Amino acid sequence: MSPTPLRFLYLAGFFICAALLGTAYYFEIVEFMEPCPLCMAQRFFVLMVGIFCLLAFLFDNFRIPSRLSLGLGSAFAIGGAFVADHHVYIQNLPPEDVPACGPSFEYLMDTLPLDALLNIMLEGNGNCADISWMYMDMSMPQWMRLIFIVFAVVGVISLIISWRRGNRLQAA
Template sequence: MISSLFDYFSPRARFFIGFMACAGLLAVGAYLQFVEELEPCPLCISQRLAILATGLIFLAAGLHNRARKIYAVLAAAAALIGASVSARHVWLQHLPPEEVPECSPGLEYVFQNFPLADTIKLMLSGTGECAKIDWTLLGLSIPAWTLFAFLLLATWAGLLWGDSTPHISE
């Protein structure tokens, strides 16, 4: 079924599907932030950046329509980096309360008053607010769903890498 569905779309369209999936994930993040008023923590922001990077790679591949295997590897790498950030986030959420790191000052303060290297370290390692679970669906938190989405995106990129459809200008 997946193979026949995959074969239904042109190689270029398959990359655009990856881009649209990333755009949809970013739209869900915006909805949760601006409508449901759930403030993103540093790890959430890092995951959004990884989704954005993955989506831009898929978009560039669809527009460029050349070097598909290279774009597929880049998209898979970006998705797997995002998956590693999501996995850390899920791990932080499952720590016993006494092992959760301390909360940090707000990101705006950190960006204005800390060196860039410290800010990046904070955004990738997480803080106490990253351990808080504000929302669940079917028993899974947002970072758990994001981890699942990253793994699907990496799998999609892997399928695109293995695609042997000849290049045809569209």
């Protein structure tokens, strides 16, 4: 089976994820914007989408690994969209309904077991309600929600194309 025309789209997805993570670390290290638990969860989803984009690129010649990579990458993109959507929800709550601010992420990592840490990360807290950056009237979580949705849609379409292409090759 020869590589698909979408192969380099998968590589572009990997580089986009790398750029998103680089941008997140720029804001953290250079601009001193401390990430909240939901921001950290979104970084994890970006990392996973990027890894599966790279795997889809590398295994494009192999039907099952490429489809598995596309499916899992799409699933992580959908999960990231849900986390970003929850983050946007918290940012739009009235001040009296915002959850209380919690301890720092580093403290949580040092003191909590993994399941409790994941639960707190996905729930968010008062730190998640702060909007410290906007571009074109959209906050970072709003942009990430949009980016995750695009990744999910492109991943599902690529999976469908891969499936149809594989079925045509079997019929020939």
